Amino acid sequence: MNRRKFITLGTATAGLLTASSTADVLADTKKELKKEKRYQKGASPWPICLDTATIRPASLKDKIKFAAKAGYDAIEPWDGELQEYEAKGGNLIDLGKEIKDLGLFVPSVIGLWNAIPPTQELFDKSLKDTRNRMRMAAQIGAQHVQTIANTAGEPYDQKWMASRYKDIIEIGLKEYKINPALVFVKYQPVKTMGQAMGIALDANHPNAMIIPDTYHMYISEGNFEGLKIMNGKAIAIFQFSDAPASPGVKDLGDQHRVYPGDGILPLTEILKDLKKTGFNGCISLELYNPGYWKEDLQQVAITGLQKTLEVIKRAGV
Template sequence: MPGSARSTAGDHRFDVNLSILFTELPLSERPAAAAAAGFDAVELWWPWVDSPTPGQSELAALRKAIQDAGVRLTGLNFYAGRLPGPDRGALSLPGEESERFRANIDVAAGFAQSLGCTALNALYGNRVDGVDPAEQDALALENLVLAARAADRIGAILLIEALNEPESPLYPLVSAPAAVGVVDKVNAATGLDNARFLMDLYHLAMNGEDLPAVIDRYAEKTGHVQIADSPGRGAPGTGSLPLEELLDRLRKAGYDGWIGLEYKPGERPSAEAFGRLPR
Protein backbone atom coordinates (compact mmCIF):
# COMPACT_ATOMS: atom_id res chain seq x y z
CA MET A 1 0.00 0.00 0.00
CA PRO A 2 1.20 3.58 -0.52
CA GLY A 3 3.68 4.75 2.08
CA SER A 4 5.02 1.31 2.91
CA ALA A 5 8.72 0.55 2.51
CA ARG A 6 9.16 -1.14 -0.84
CA SER A 7 12.70 -0.35 -1.97
CA THR A 8 14.04 -3.03 0.34
CA ALA A 9 12.35 -6.35 0.99
CA GLY A 10 14.33 -8.98 2.80
CA ASP A 11 17.77 -8.97 1.20
CA HIS A 12 16.56 -7.41 -2.06
CA ARG A 13 16.71 -3.79 -3.25
CA PHE A 14 13.97 -2.84 -5.71
CA ASP A 15 13.65 0.11 -8.05
CA VAL A 16 10.71 1.04 -10.26
CA ASN A 17 10.96 1.40 -14.02
CA LEU A 18 8.99 4.58 -14.68
CA SER A 19 8.72 3.82 -18.39
CA ILE A 20 6.36 0.89 -17.80
CA LEU A 21 4.90 1.64 -14.33
CA PHE A 22 3.02 4.81 -13.40
CA THR A 23 2.48 5.50 -17.11
CA GLU A 24 -1.06 6.64 -16.24
CA LEU A 25 0.71 9.82 -15.05
CA PRO A 26 2.76 12.41 -16.93
CA LEU A 27 6.46 11.61 -16.80
CA SER A 28 7.16 14.57 -14.53
CA GLU A 29 4.78 13.18 -11.89
CA ARG A 30 6.04 9.59 -11.88
CA PRO A 31 9.10 10.02 -9.62
CA ALA A 32 6.93 11.50 -6.85
CA ALA A 33 4.38 8.71 -7.33
CA ALA A 34 7.12 6.11 -6.92
CA ALA A 35 8.29 7.85 -3.76
CA ALA A 36 4.74 7.94 -2.40
CA ALA A 37 4.53 4.17 -2.98
CA GLY A 38 7.57 3.72 -0.77
CA PHE A 39 10.41 3.52 -3.29
CA ASP A 40 13.59 5.54 -3.17
CA ALA A 41 15.02 4.40 -6.52
CA VAL A 42 13.80 4.48 -10.12
CA GLU A 43 15.06 3.62 -13.60
CA LEU A 44 14.05 4.76 -17.09
CA TRP A 45 14.10 3.85 -20.72
CA TRP A 46 15.24 6.85 -22.77
CA PRO A 47 12.18 9.07 -22.25
CA TRP A 48 12.33 11.05 -25.50
CA VAL A 49 11.59 8.35 -28.07
CA ASP A 50 11.76 10.74 -31.03
CA SER A 51 14.80 12.70 -29.89
CA PRO A 52 18.23 11.48 -28.86
CA THR A 53 19.17 15.08 -28.04
CA PRO A 54 16.25 16.83 -26.30
CA GLY A 55 16.51 20.45 -25.28
CA GLN A 56 18.21 21.45 -22.06
CA SER A 57 14.87 22.60 -20.63
CA GLU A 58 13.40 19.12 -21.05
CA LEU A 59 16.40 17.46 -19.45
CA ALA A 60 16.33 19.96 -16.59
CA ALA A 61 12.61 19.45 -15.96
CA LEU A 62 12.98 15.69 -15.62
CA ARG A 63 16.10 16.07 -13.50
CA LYS A 64 14.20 18.41 -11.17
CA ALA A 65 11.26 16.02 -10.91
CA ILE A 66 13.58 13.19 -9.86
CA GLN A 67 15.49 15.36 -7.41
CA ASP A 68 12.36 16.90 -5.91
CA ALA A 69 10.87 13.45 -5.36
CA GLY A 70 13.95 12.43 -3.38
CA VAL A 71 14.51 9.27 -5.42
CA ARG A 72 17.70 7.94 -6.94
CA LEU A 73 18.08 7.18 -10.65
CA THR A 74 19.72 3.75 -10.75
CA GLY A 75 19.54 2.98 -14.47
CA LEU A 76 18.98 4.73 -17.80
CA ASN A 77 18.71 3.45 -21.35
CA PHE A 78 20.58 5.10 -24.16
CA TYR A 79 18.38 6.19 -27.06
CA ALA A 80 16.73 3.09 -28.49
CA GLY A 81 13.95 4.29 -30.75
CA ARG A 82 10.32 3.83 -29.78
CA LEU A 83 9.86 1.65 -26.69
CA PRO A 84 7.73 -0.31 -26.16
CA GLY A 85 7.48 -0.93 -29.86
CA PRO A 86 9.18 -2.51 -32.83
CA ASP A 87 12.55 -0.75 -32.74
CA ARG A 88 14.40 -2.63 -29.98
CA GLY A 89 17.47 -0.45 -30.16
CA ALA A 90 19.45 1.64 -32.60
CA LEU A 91 23.17 1.04 -32.18
CA SER A 92 23.49 -1.76 -34.76
CA LEU A 93 21.29 -0.10 -37.40
CA PRO A 94 23.25 1.39 -40.31
CA GLY A 95 22.56 4.97 -41.27
CA GLU A 96 20.46 7.52 -39.43
CA GLU A 97 19.51 5.46 -36.37
CA SER A 98 23.11 4.59 -35.58
CA GLU A 99 24.02 8.25 -35.94
CA ARG A 100 21.19 9.16 -33.57
CA PHE A 101 22.55 6.67 -31.06
CA ARG A 102 26.00 8.22 -31.26
CA ALA A 103 24.55 11.70 -30.84
CA ASN A 104 22.80 10.48 -27.70
CA ILE A 105 25.82 8.91 -25.99
CA ASP A 106 27.21 12.01 -24.30
CA VAL A 107 23.73 13.46 -23.66
CA ALA A 108 22.57 10.31 -21.86
CA ALA A 109 25.84 9.96 -19.97
CA GLY A 110 25.71 13.58 -18.87
CA PHE A 111 22.13 13.27 -17.67
CA ALA A 112 22.96 10.08 -15.81
CA GLN A 113 25.99 11.67 -14.18
CA SER A 114 23.95 14.67 -13.02
CA LEU A 115 21.74 12.31 -11.01
CA GLY A 116 24.41 9.90 -9.78
CA CYS A 117 23.20 7.11 -12.08
CA THR A 118 25.85 4.43 -12.55
CA ALA A 119 24.24 2.01 -15.06
CA LEU A 120 23.55 2.74 -18.75
CA ASN A 121 21.70 0.18 -20.87
CA ALA A 122 22.39 -0.09 -24.62
CA LEU A 123 19.81 -2.10 -26.57
CA TYR A 124 21.45 -3.84 -29.51
CA GLY A 125 18.89 -3.27 -32.26
CA ASN A 126 17.02 -5.50 -34.71
CA ARG A 127 18.38 -7.24 -37.77
CA VAL A 128 17.71 -5.26 -40.95
CA ASP A 129 16.62 -6.83 -44.22
CA GLY A 130 19.30 -6.65 -46.89
CA VAL A 131 22.14 -5.92 -44.45
CA ASP A 132 24.80 -8.51 -43.65
CA PRO A 133 24.48 -9.48 -39.95
CA ALA A 134 28.27 -9.36 -39.70
CA GLU A 135 28.18 -5.72 -40.81
CA GLN A 136 25.60 -4.95 -38.13
CA ASP A 137 27.65 -6.75 -35.49
CA ALA A 138 30.77 -4.79 -36.43
CA LEU A 139 28.82 -1.51 -36.21
CA ALA A 140 27.33 -2.60 -32.89
CA LEU A 141 30.73 -3.31 -31.38
CA GLU A 142 32.06 0.04 -32.61
CA ASN A 143 29.15 1.90 -31.00
CA LEU A 144 29.22 -0.16 -27.82
CA VAL A 145 32.89 0.68 -27.39
CA LEU A 146 31.99 4.38 -27.61
CA ALA A 147 29.19 3.86 -25.08
CA ALA A 148 31.43 1.92 -22.70
CA ARG A 149 34.03 4.67 -22.78
CA ALA A 150 31.38 7.30 -22.08
CA ALA A 151 30.06 5.22 -19.18
CA ASP A 152 33.58 4.84 -17.82
CA ARG A 153 34.08 8.60 -17.86
CA ILE A 154 31.19 9.02 -15.41
CA GLY A 155 32.02 5.97 -13.30
CA ALA A 156 29.19 3.87 -14.71
CA ILE A 157 28.78 0.40 -16.15
CA LEU A 158 27.42 -0.44 -19.61
CA LEU A 159 24.60 -2.98 -19.65
CA ILE A 160 23.90 -5.45 -22.49
CA GLU A 161 20.45 -7.03 -22.43
CA ALA A 162 18.95 -10.18 -23.93
CA LEU A 163 15.32 -9.80 -25.05
CA ASN A 164 12.95 -12.63 -25.93
CA GLU A 165 12.43 -14.14 -29.37
CA PRO A 166 8.60 -14.43 -29.30
CA GLU A 167 8.19 -10.69 -28.80
CA SER A 168 11.38 -9.54 -30.56
CA PRO A 169 12.01 -12.01 -33.38
CA LEU A 170 14.42 -9.70 -35.23
CA TYR A 171 16.57 -8.98 -32.18
CA PRO A 172 19.73 -11.12 -32.31
CA LEU A 173 20.48 -11.31 -28.58
CA VAL A 174 17.75 -13.68 -27.40
CA SER A 175 19.71 -15.78 -24.93
CA ALA A 176 21.95 -15.18 -21.96
CA PRO A 177 25.02 -16.63 -23.73
CA ALA A 178 24.47 -14.33 -26.72
CA ALA A 179 24.29 -11.21 -24.56
CA VAL A 180 27.22 -12.23 -22.37
CA GLY A 181 29.24 -12.94 -25.52
CA VAL A 182 28.78 -9.30 -26.53
CA VAL A 183 29.71 -8.19 -23.00
CA ASP A 184 32.98 -10.10 -23.33
CA LYS A 185 33.70 -8.61 -26.76
CA VAL A 186 33.16 -5.07 -25.51
CA ASN A 187 35.40 -5.60 -22.50
CA ALA A 188 38.10 -7.11 -24.68
CA ALA A 189 37.90 -4.20 -27.12
CA THR A 190 38.02 -1.44 -24.48
CA GLY A 191 40.13 -3.01 -21.73
CA LEU A 192 37.85 -1.17 -19.28
CA ASP A 193 35.95 -4.20 -17.93
CA ASN A 194 32.85 -2.07 -17.33
CA ALA A 195 30.40 -3.93 -19.60
CA ARG A 196 27.97 -6.16 -17.75
CA PHE A 197 25.00 -8.43 -18.43
CA LEU A 198 21.49 -7.13 -17.76
CA MET A 199 19.68 -10.23 -16.52
CA ASP A 200 15.97 -9.79 -17.25
CA LEU A 201 14.30 -12.88 -15.82
CA TYR A 202 11.09 -12.31 -17.79
CA HIS A 203 12.83 -12.23 -21.17
CA LEU A 204 14.98 -15.26 -20.31
CA ALA A 205 11.92 -17.20 -19.14
CA MET A 206 10.10 -16.37 -22.37
CA ASN A 207 13.09 -17.82 -24.23
CA GLY A 208 12.71 -21.07 -22.29
CA GLU A 209 16.10 -20.79 -20.59
CA ASP A 210 17.06 -22.70 -17.47
CA LEU A 211 16.97 -19.75 -15.08
CA PRO A 212 18.79 -21.37 -12.14
CA ALA A 213 21.57 -22.41 -14.52
CA VAL A 214 21.76 -18.91 -16.00
CA ILE A 215 22.04 -17.43 -12.52
CA ASP A 216 24.74 -19.85 -11.46
CA ARG A 217 26.75 -19.28 -14.62
CA TYR A 218 26.41 -15.53 -15.10
CA ALA A 219 25.72 -13.89 -11.73
CA GLU A 220 29.30 -12.61 -11.52
CA LYS A 221 28.95 -10.88 -14.90
CA THR A 222 25.56 -9.37 -14.07
CA GLY A 223 25.33 -5.63 -13.49
CA HIS A 224 21.56 -5.27 -13.12
CA VAL A 225 18.48 -7.50 -12.81
CA GLN A 226 14.93 -6.84 -13.98
CA ILE A 227 11.83 -8.85 -13.20
CA ALA A 228 8.28 -9.43 -14.37
CA ASP A 229 6.21 -12.55 -14.01
CA SER A 230 5.75 -14.88 -16.95
CA PRO A 231 3.63 -15.34 -18.94
CA GLY A 232 2.04 -11.93 -19.29
CA ARG A 233 4.79 -9.59 -18.03
CA GLY A 234 2.67 -8.79 -15.00
CA ALA A 235 3.42 -8.22 -11.34
CA PRO A 236 4.92 -11.00 -9.21
CA GLY A 237 2.26 -13.57 -8.49
CA THR A 238 0.35 -13.09 -11.74
CA GLY A 239 2.31 -15.77 -13.60
CA SER A 240 4.22 -18.93 -12.83
CA LEU A 241 7.82 -17.79 -12.24
CA PRO A 242 9.23 -18.64 -8.79
CA LEU A 243 10.66 -15.15 -8.46
CA GLU A 244 11.39 -15.34 -4.75
CA GLU A 245 13.45 -18.50 -5.22
CA LEU A 246 15.26 -17.05 -8.23
CA LEU A 247 16.17 -13.82 -6.48
CA ASP A 248 17.36 -15.70 -3.41
CA ARG A 249 19.53 -17.82 -5.70
CA LEU A 250 20.96 -14.65 -7.24
CA ARG A 251 21.78 -13.27 -3.82
CA LYS A 252 23.49 -16.50 -2.79
CA ALA A 253 25.44 -16.41 -6.07
CA GLY A 254 26.85 -13.02 -5.06
CA TYR A 255 24.53 -10.51 -6.76
CA ASP A 256 23.64 -7.70 -4.35
CA GLY A 257 22.61 -4.96 -6.80
CA TRP A 258 19.32 -3.35 -7.69
CA ILE A 259 16.36 -5.34 -9.00
CA GLY A 260 14.27 -3.36 -11.45
CA LEU A 261 10.49 -3.80 -11.43
CA GLU A 262 9.77 -3.75 -15.14
CA TYR A 263 6.27 -5.16 -15.33
CA LYS A 264 2.82 -4.08 -16.45
CA PRO A 265 0.47 -3.09 -13.61
CA GLY A 266 -2.59 -4.42 -15.40
CA GLU A 267 -5.91 -2.60 -15.16
CA ARG A 268 -5.29 -1.28 -11.64
CA PRO A 269 -3.31 1.87 -10.75
CA SER A 270 0.44 1.28 -10.60
CA ALA A 271 0.55 2.12 -6.87
CA GLU A 272 -1.50 -1.04 -6.24
CA ALA A 273 0.84 -3.34 -8.21
CA PHE A 274 3.48 -3.91 -5.51
CA GLY A 275 1.64 -6.14 -3.07
CA ARG A 276 3.47 -9.40 -3.79
CA LEU A 277 7.12 -8.44 -4.15
CA PRO A 278 9.52 -11.24 -3.20
CA ARG A 279 10.59 -10.97 0.42
Protein backbone atom coordinates in the same frame (compact mmCIF):
# COMPACT_ATOMS: atom_id res chain seq x y z
CA MET B 1 61.01 -17.32 40.43
CA ASN B 2 64.32 -17.45 38.56
CA ARG B 3 65.03 -15.45 35.42
CA ARG B 4 64.65 -18.42 33.03
CA LYS B 5 61.19 -19.37 34.37
CA PHE B 6 60.10 -15.72 34.23
CA ILE B 7 61.08 -15.40 30.57
CA THR B 8 59.44 -18.73 29.68
CA LEU B 9 56.22 -17.75 31.46
CA GLY B 10 56.24 -14.33 29.84
CA THR B 11 56.73 -15.79 26.39
CA ALA B 12 53.92 -18.29 26.89
CA THR B 13 51.59 -15.58 28.21
CA ALA B 14 52.40 -13.34 25.27
CA GLY B 15 51.66 -16.24 22.94
CA LEU B 16 48.28 -16.77 24.55
CA LEU B 17 47.48 -13.08 24.33
CA THR B 18 48.53 -12.96 20.67
CA ALA B 19 46.45 -16.02 19.86
CA SER B 20 43.51 -14.57 21.75
CA SER B 21 43.86 -11.21 19.99
CA THR B 22 44.07 -12.92 16.60
CA ALA B 23 40.97 -14.98 17.35
CA ASP B 24 39.11 -11.82 18.39
CA VAL B 25 40.15 -10.05 15.19
CA LEU B 26 39.05 -13.02 13.07
CA ALA B 27 35.72 -13.19 14.91
CA ASP B 28 35.12 -9.49 14.38
CA THR B 29 36.06 -9.82 10.71
CA LYS B 30 33.57 -12.66 10.24
CA LYS B 31 30.87 -10.57 11.88
CA GLU B 32 31.59 -7.71 9.52
CA LEU B 33 31.50 -10.02 6.51
CA LYS B 34 28.15 -11.38 7.62
CA LYS B 35 26.70 -7.89 7.79
CA GLU B 36 25.01 -6.76 4.61
CA LYS B 37 23.11 -3.66 3.76
CA ARG B 38 19.37 -4.31 3.76
CA TYR B 39 16.58 -2.28 2.21
CA GLN B 40 12.84 -1.90 2.69
CA LYS B 41 13.20 -1.88 6.49
CA GLY B 42 15.37 -4.96 6.32
CA ALA B 43 13.02 -6.96 4.09
CA SER B 44 15.26 -7.02 1.01
CA PRO B 45 18.96 -7.47 0.28
CA TRP B 46 18.43 -5.31 -2.79
CA PRO B 47 16.96 -1.84 -3.30
CA ILE B 48 13.62 -2.03 -5.11
CA CYS B 49 13.13 0.12 -8.19
CA LEU B 50 10.07 1.12 -10.21
CA ASP B 51 10.45 1.00 -13.99
CA THR B 52 8.25 3.87 -15.13
CA ALA B 53 6.64 1.73 -17.87
CA THR B 54 4.73 0.04 -15.04
CA ILE B 55 2.58 3.17 -14.66
CA ARG B 56 3.09 4.54 -18.16
CA PRO B 57 0.07 6.89 -18.50
CA ALA B 58 1.26 9.15 -15.65
CA SER B 59 3.55 12.12 -16.24
CA LEU B 60 7.22 11.69 -15.35
CA LYS B 61 6.86 13.99 -12.33
CA ASP B 62 3.86 12.00 -11.10
CA LYS B 63 5.68 8.71 -11.64
CA ILE B 64 8.49 9.94 -9.42
CA LYS B 65 6.03 11.06 -6.74
CA PHE B 66 4.10 7.79 -6.93
CA ALA B 67 7.30 5.78 -6.55
CA ALA B 68 8.43 7.79 -3.55
CA LYS B 69 5.01 7.65 -1.87
CA ALA B 70 4.76 3.89 -2.45
CA GLY B 71 8.13 3.39 -0.75
CA TYR B 72 10.46 2.39 -3.57
CA ASP B 73 14.19 2.97 -3.24
CA ALA B 74 14.75 3.93 -6.86
CA ILE B 75 13.15 4.79 -10.18
CA GLU B 76 14.08 3.77 -13.73
CA PRO B 77 12.79 6.20 -16.39
CA TRP B 78 12.90 6.02 -20.17
CA ASP B 79 14.84 8.28 -22.52
CA GLY B 80 11.67 9.45 -24.27
CA GLU B 81 10.31 10.77 -20.98
CA LEU B 82 13.50 12.72 -20.33
CA GLN B 83 13.46 14.11 -23.86
CA GLU B 84 9.83 15.20 -23.50
CA TYR B 85 10.57 16.75 -20.10
CA GLU B 86 13.37 18.85 -21.61
CA ALA B 87 11.26 19.80 -24.63
CA LYS B 88 8.65 21.25 -22.28
CA GLY B 89 11.27 23.40 -20.57
CA GLY B 90 12.29 21.11 -17.73
CA ASN B 91 15.84 20.96 -16.39
CA LEU B 92 17.15 17.43 -15.95
CA ILE B 93 19.78 18.37 -13.40
CA ASP B 94 17.08 19.94 -11.24
CA LEU B 95 14.90 16.87 -11.79
CA GLY B 96 17.74 14.68 -10.57
CA LYS B 97 17.92 16.76 -7.39
CA GLU B 98 14.17 16.39 -6.89
CA ILE B 99 14.47 12.62 -7.25
CA LYS B 100 17.22 12.55 -4.65
CA ASP B 101 15.28 14.85 -2.30
CA LEU B 102 12.37 12.40 -2.42
CA GLY B 103 14.68 9.64 -1.20
CA LEU B 104 15.08 7.90 -4.56
CA PHE B 105 18.02 7.24 -6.86
CA VAL B 106 18.30 6.30 -10.54
CA PRO B 107 20.09 3.00 -11.14
CA SER B 108 19.41 2.96 -14.88
CA VAL B 109 17.72 4.73 -17.78
CA ILE B 110 16.14 2.97 -20.78
CA GLY B 111 17.92 3.34 -23.13
CA LEU B 112 20.42 3.66 -25.94
CA TRP B 113 18.27 2.65 -28.91
CA ASN B 114 19.98 1.71 -32.18
CA ALA B 115 23.25 1.72 -30.24
CA ILE B 116 25.02 -1.03 -32.20
CA PRO B 117 24.00 -1.01 -35.87
CA PRO B 118 25.81 -3.42 -38.21
CA THR B 119 28.24 -1.10 -40.05
CA GLN B 120 30.83 1.48 -39.06
CA GLU B 121 29.04 4.19 -41.03
CA LEU B 122 25.75 3.55 -39.24
CA PHE B 123 27.51 3.26 -35.89
CA ASP B 124 29.23 6.61 -36.36
CA LYS B 125 25.89 8.20 -37.27
CA SER B 126 24.22 6.67 -34.22
CA LEU B 127 26.70 8.21 -31.79
CA LYS B 128 25.04 11.63 -31.84
CA ASP B 129 21.82 10.18 -30.43
CA THR B 130 23.72 7.80 -28.15
CA ARG B 131 25.67 10.67 -26.61
CA ASN B 132 22.53 12.75 -26.15
CA ARG B 133 20.79 9.89 -24.37
CA MET B 134 23.83 9.38 -22.16
CA ARG B 135 23.84 13.09 -21.35
CA MET B 136 20.20 13.03 -20.28
CA ALA B 137 20.71 9.94 -18.15
CA ALA B 138 23.83 11.39 -16.54
CA GLN B 139 22.11 14.68 -15.75
CA ILE B 140 19.48 13.00 -13.60
CA GLY B 141 22.20 11.04 -11.82
CA ALA B 142 21.79 7.59 -13.40
CA GLN B 143 24.38 4.93 -12.67
CA HIS B 144 23.76 2.95 -15.85
CA VAL B 145 22.08 3.32 -19.21
CA GLN B 146 20.69 0.39 -21.15
CA THR B 147 22.50 -0.43 -24.39
CA ILE B 148 19.93 -1.72 -26.89
CA ALA B 149 21.10 -3.48 -30.06
CA ASN B 150 17.66 -3.42 -31.68
CA THR B 151 19.06 -2.70 -35.17
CA ALA B 152 22.08 -5.02 -35.07
CA GLY B 153 20.63 -7.29 -37.74
CA GLU B 154 20.31 -11.07 -37.78
CA PRO B 155 22.56 -12.90 -37.75
CA TYR B 156 24.87 -10.40 -36.08
CA ASP B 157 28.66 -10.44 -35.92
CA GLN B 158 29.51 -11.06 -32.24
CA LYS B 159 33.06 -9.72 -32.57
CA TRP B 160 31.71 -6.51 -34.12
CA MET B 161 29.03 -6.18 -31.46
CA ALA B 162 31.53 -6.68 -28.65
CA SER B 163 33.94 -4.11 -30.08
CA ARG B 164 31.22 -1.49 -30.49
CA TYR B 165 29.83 -2.20 -27.03
CA LYS B 166 33.33 -1.60 -25.68
CA ASP B 167 33.40 1.74 -27.53
CA ILE B 168 30.07 2.66 -25.94
CA ILE B 169 31.33 1.77 -22.45
CA GLU B 170 34.39 3.98 -22.97
CA ILE B 171 32.27 6.92 -24.16
CA GLY B 172 29.89 6.51 -21.23
CA LEU B 173 32.58 6.33 -18.58
CA LYS B 174 34.94 8.97 -19.95
CA GLU B 175 32.48 11.55 -21.23
CA TYR B 176 29.47 11.13 -18.94
CA LYS B 177 30.60 9.06 -15.94
CA ILE B 178 27.86 6.55 -16.64
CA ASN B 179 28.23 2.79 -17.17
CA PRO B 180 26.31 1.42 -20.20
CA ALA B 181 24.98 -2.13 -19.73
CA LEU B 182 23.73 -4.50 -22.42
CA VAL B 183 20.15 -5.78 -22.57
CA PHE B 184 18.61 -8.79 -24.29
CA VAL B 185 15.06 -8.93 -25.66
CA LYS B 186 13.32 -11.81 -27.39
CA TYR B 187 12.08 -9.57 -30.21
CA GLN B 188 15.56 -8.20 -30.98
CA PRO B 189 18.79 -9.71 -32.36
CA VAL B 190 20.29 -10.24 -28.88
CA LYS B 191 17.59 -12.49 -27.48
CA THR B 192 19.01 -14.44 -24.55
CA MET B 193 21.10 -13.86 -21.45
CA GLY B 194 23.76 -16.17 -22.88
CA GLN B 195 24.04 -14.10 -26.04
CA ALA B 196 24.30 -10.88 -24.05
CA MET B 197 26.94 -12.37 -21.75
CA GLY B 198 28.92 -13.58 -24.75
CA ILE B 199 29.07 -10.06 -26.16
CA ALA B 200 29.92 -8.60 -22.74
CA LEU B 201 32.74 -11.11 -22.23
CA ASP B 202 34.14 -10.53 -25.70
CA ALA B 203 34.08 -6.77 -25.11
CA ASN B 204 37.10 -7.42 -22.88
CA HIS B 205 36.30 -4.50 -20.59
CA PRO B 206 36.15 -4.61 -16.78
CA ASN B 207 32.96 -2.54 -16.77
CA ALA B 208 31.03 -4.68 -19.25
CA MET B 209 27.67 -5.63 -17.73
CA ILE B 210 24.28 -6.99 -18.72
CA ILE B 211 20.71 -6.40 -17.53
CA PRO B 212 18.77 -9.65 -17.06
CA ASP B 213 14.99 -9.63 -17.18
CA THR B 214 13.01 -12.54 -15.71
CA TYR B 215 10.33 -12.18 -18.38
CA HIS B 216 12.68 -12.24 -21.36
CA MET B 217 14.74 -14.99 -19.78
CA TYR B 218 11.52 -17.00 -19.95
CA ILE B 219 9.98 -16.03 -23.29
CA SER B 220 13.32 -16.17 -25.15
CA GLU B 221 13.54 -19.75 -23.86
CA GLY B 222 17.04 -19.09 -22.57
CA ASN B 223 15.63 -19.80 -19.09
CA PHE B 224 17.18 -19.36 -15.67
CA GLU B 225 19.89 -21.92 -14.92
CA GLY B 226 22.60 -19.62 -16.24
CA LEU B 227 22.29 -17.49 -13.11
CA LYS B 228 23.92 -20.30 -11.15
CA ILE B 229 27.24 -19.77 -12.92
CA MET B 230 27.19 -15.97 -13.05
CA ASN B 231 29.02 -13.39 -10.99
CA GLY B 232 26.82 -10.61 -9.67
CA LYS B 233 29.41 -8.03 -10.72
CA ALA B 234 28.32 -8.66 -14.31
CA ILE B 235 24.74 -7.52 -13.56
CA ALA B 236 23.88 -3.82 -13.59
CA ILE B 237 20.22 -4.10 -12.62
CA PHE B 238 17.73 -6.99 -12.50
CA GLN B 239 14.37 -6.47 -14.25
CA PHE B 240 11.54 -8.25 -12.45
CA SER B 241 8.06 -9.44 -13.39
CA ASP B 242 6.02 -12.62 -13.69
CA ALA B 243 4.44 -14.41 -16.66
CA PRO B 244 0.91 -15.84 -16.83
CA ALA B 245 0.09 -19.48 -17.57
CA SER B 246 -1.64 -18.47 -20.79
CA PRO B 247 -1.21 -17.67 -23.58
CA GLY B 248 1.61 -20.12 -24.26
CA VAL B 249 5.19 -18.95 -24.08
CA LYS B 250 5.52 -18.51 -27.86
CA ASP B 251 2.57 -16.14 -27.89
CA LEU B 252 3.51 -14.05 -24.88
CA GLY B 253 4.21 -10.37 -25.41
CA ASP B 254 5.40 -7.69 -23.02
CA GLN B 255 1.76 -6.68 -22.52
CA HIS B 256 1.15 -9.98 -20.74
CA ARG B 257 3.53 -9.28 -17.85
CA VAL B 258 1.90 -9.64 -14.43
CA TYR B 259 2.80 -8.76 -10.86
CA PRO B 260 5.49 -10.91 -9.23
CA GLY B 261 3.84 -13.93 -7.64
CA ASP B 262 0.74 -13.75 -9.84
CA GLY B 263 2.19 -15.97 -12.56
CA ILE B 264 4.11 -19.19 -13.12
CA LEU B 265 7.78 -18.17 -13.08
CA PRO B 266 9.99 -19.74 -10.38
CA LEU B 267 10.78 -16.31 -8.95
CA THR B 268 11.76 -17.51 -5.48
CA GLU B 269 14.36 -19.89 -6.92
CA ILE B 270 15.56 -17.18 -9.29
CA LEU B 271 16.11 -14.81 -6.37
CA LYS B 272 17.95 -17.47 -4.38
CA ASP B 273 20.31 -17.98 -7.31
CA LEU B 274 20.65 -14.23 -7.81
CA LYS B 275 21.62 -13.80 -4.16
CA LYS B 276 24.35 -16.41 -4.52
CA THR B 277 25.93 -14.46 -7.38
CA GLY B 278 26.74 -11.63 -4.97
CA PHE B 279 24.59 -9.18 -6.93
CA ASN B 280 23.88 -6.05 -4.87
CA GLY B 281 22.13 -3.79 -7.37
CA CYS B 282 18.45 -2.98 -7.86
CA ILE B 283 15.50 -5.25 -8.46
CA SER B 284 13.40 -3.23 -10.90
CA LEU B 285 9.69 -3.93 -11.30
CA GLU B 286 8.98 -3.76 -15.04
CA LEU B 287 5.41 -4.21 -16.27
CA TYR B 288 3.80 -3.18 -19.56
CA ASN B 289 0.34 -4.45 -18.79
CA PRO B 290 -2.34 -2.15 -20.28
CA GLY B 291 -4.83 -3.53 -17.77
CA TYR B 292 -2.82 -2.03 -14.92
CA TRP B 293 -2.58 1.28 -16.79
CA LYS B 294 -6.38 1.64 -16.51
CA GLU B 295 -6.26 1.31 -12.73
CA ASP B 296 -5.32 3.81 -10.03
CA LEU B 297 -1.62 4.23 -10.83
CA GLN B 298 -0.57 5.05 -7.28
CA GLN B 299 -2.18 1.81 -6.16
CA VAL B 300 -0.49 -0.10 -8.99
CA ALA B 301 2.88 1.16 -7.73
CA ILE B 302 2.01 0.18 -4.15
CA THR B 303 0.74 -3.27 -5.15
CA GLY B 304 3.81 -3.91 -7.29
CA LEU B 305 6.15 -3.16 -4.41
CA GLN B 306 4.15 -5.25 -1.96
CA LYS B 307 4.07 -8.26 -4.28
CA THR B 308 7.78 -7.95 -5.04
CA LEU B 309 8.57 -7.95 -1.31
CA GLU B 310 6.29 -10.95 -0.76
CA VAL B 311 8.29 -12.96 -3.32
CA ILE B 312 11.56 -11.86 -1.71
CA LYS B 313 10.25 -12.97 1.68
CA ARG B 314 9.23 -16.37 0.32
CA ALA B 315 12.69 -16.76 -1.23
CA GLY B 316 14.22 -16.32 2.23
CA VAL B 317 17.08 -14.17 0.97
